[in-house]
Amino acid sequence: MSAILTGVKTIREHWKKSILFSVLAYYGVDYLKDKFETNELMRVYCEEAVRFGNETTSVLETPRNITVILNPSANKAKAKVQFEKYCAPILHLAGLSVNVILTESEGHAKRILEKLDQTEAVVIGGGDGTVSEVITGLLRRCNNDASQNHVPVGVLPLGRSNTLAASLFPGGDKLSVVRSLADATMAVVKQNTKPIDLMKIEVQDDTNSKPVYAVNEIEWGVFRDARAVQDKYWYFGKLRNYATYIFNASQINSPYEATLVYSLPCPGCKNCKNVISNSENKWWKSLFGRSTSKQEAIQYVNVNPQCNQLIEKDVATTSISLRTTNTMDESNVDVPQLCINVGPDKIDYIDFVKQGVSQQPQIIDKVAARQVQLKPGIPESEEELSIDNESFELKPITVTLLPKAIKVFTK
Template sequence: MEKIVKLSKTIRNNWKKSTVGACALVYGASVAKEKYEINILMRAACKEAAQYGDSLIPMERNPTVVTVILNPVANKRAAKKDFEAYCEPLLHLAGLQVDIVQTASEGNAKEIVETLKGTEAIIVAGGDGTLSETVTGLLRRNDDANRFPLGVLPLGQTNTLGNTLFPGGDGVERVKQLIEASMAIIKGDTEWKDALKIEQISEAQEETPRPIFAMCSIQWGAFRDTMARKDKYWFTGGLREYATYIFNGYKNSITWDCNGTIKYTPPCAGCSNCLQKRQEVKRTWSFFMPSTQAAVVDQTLTVNPECSKTEELCFKTSEFRIETSTKKQEVPSLNIVLGKNGYSYTQFISDGWNRLKNNAMPEFTIPARTVEILPEDPGREVTIEIDKEEFELKPVKITVLPKVVKFFCKPSLNNT
């Protein structure tokens, strides 16, 4: 009997070793295949970028200068490595003069862009936070003649706009995404995007802070607070986001009550009330043929009596969001999203998991041009999120700015 037990243990141990060895071989083969595919992609992209540099830039002109705002700590410090591996070589091969400026702290991108000179385009190498800071610095400038086109290299942990312009994934798909984003800058196709202007509402005697700008969303409430803690549960691996809902669905430190009043105006296609006439600036890459542009109707002469009509609504919810519209439409607008008021523990987990699987968030939505958020005093410090950057909750006014930032994009998305 003892011999049988020993034999059984020996067989089991040998089986474990062989299984582990087989798994290691499969994993090694998968990694080798991925590296091979990435090398093929980069070789083709480098060849294409070099052709642009050789054939489209005249010898008698200076190289086009582009400034890269690189966040070296984005995506857990992987952003710099990925930029140097997959993006920077293509920009150099295309004949661009690449000036790289690394951000040193939070808010540094705003300062860099506000004082930036001597460049023909800005490239954001980071995530949503770096992009938001760059857009804020750009739109705070008083010189309309220097509204540089922006390139987005989605190198951050969250890349909302970057993933919209250049859909990606993991592994090989992520490298494809970075190549597409880099080649869009090289090819020079552009598209205008709406932005959000956020102004703090202060008392008359207080000095009003300068506005900040965002490209995607403002979030406040239980779901935002929960997902902001997901990195704490790194030990759950690929189930980290699902585990976050399980561990936080009962905590009082989550903002379950978003209470206050909103005052909003309806969307408007543009009129004398909401538009200011500004100098039209044409900016194209100098080594491309000048683009023709259709005549534009001066909407500052249009009168729309509904534009300044204000509606007021009291709200109480577990989630409050304001988002730029992702759909192409004639009338620019932002969406006020009011979630459900009150969740049980199981309902919260179920709803959260459903969002992770299907990205489905069925809530009450109000389209608007401007909105004032007047929150009730929560009795404690509450955090909201503006394009993944955290701010203290205060009364603010949000205005949609139609087609105010020009981004490099795929040719199929070109609206210029």
């Protein structure tokens, strides 16, 4: 007791020690509070998962078999720990048979999926790059025919960039990371799915290259080039984002030149084979075969006169991007489309830093398209572009929209 009183008296009489003690006490209490709230949140999700695991099934039924492709290097090597802490317990309590495969290098996920068999779902544990790799492997496994892929995909936001997962499972509070991971895992358990669009990216005039698939964005320009070297400013800590744009403005007045050749969006016609049925999937279709309603037949034979028309446009810009509508408000999109965003031909230093930090580059021209050919003004260069936040060598490419090509688990 005397030791405690002596300690209290020392803290009271020495202001530096008092401040240090107050700071340590504050962070200690905050840590314990976060830990308690996290445990309570996980308890709620685990109890819900147990209810699924306790459901009665036939003795002839086997547990749902899912494959988790986990990138242990994602999010500064925190992905594996977070998966085991927040995702794996929910999957196991729900009675799922889980096969976890760790990726070992760049491109490994593609090779895994190309050979993967006998799984009811694939769950991706990683960031945007891992998502793109897994989906590319899935489509290659089906000989690049999206209609032949019947395996739904789950996305666990375990990377530093989680664009698709953030739109599917927004956190919204201090426990956003844990809540998003738990929501994404429960979506796999509940088997709620929705179709999303894909971009098929092919290198022009290269018959040996295989197509790559993406769900979010292709980006080229000064903002992309600055973010590509962001990691080397790690010693700035929370100011790293500012340092990235402050020290990488050398190209802002040297526009990137390219030619865009694109076709306009098509709601579905005989030319593009993008037929969208307006009729519902009624139970009698399974008995009598495909519906031959007048509405469906007309839609199939219709030919959109603009479908195969190509529009050529030369651009000189600081930034250009091609995006799907997966992370946008799809209620405002009537026809499946790619969104081409073109920035100004030059930008001043202050605006470059502001727009880069806020991640809202200025857009002066927007174009909607179904297919796009991107031809850089300098074909032979050492420049790079990003496909779902992964770097690729800059080459002339053709980007084709695949509407509603794959199903993902959602809330």
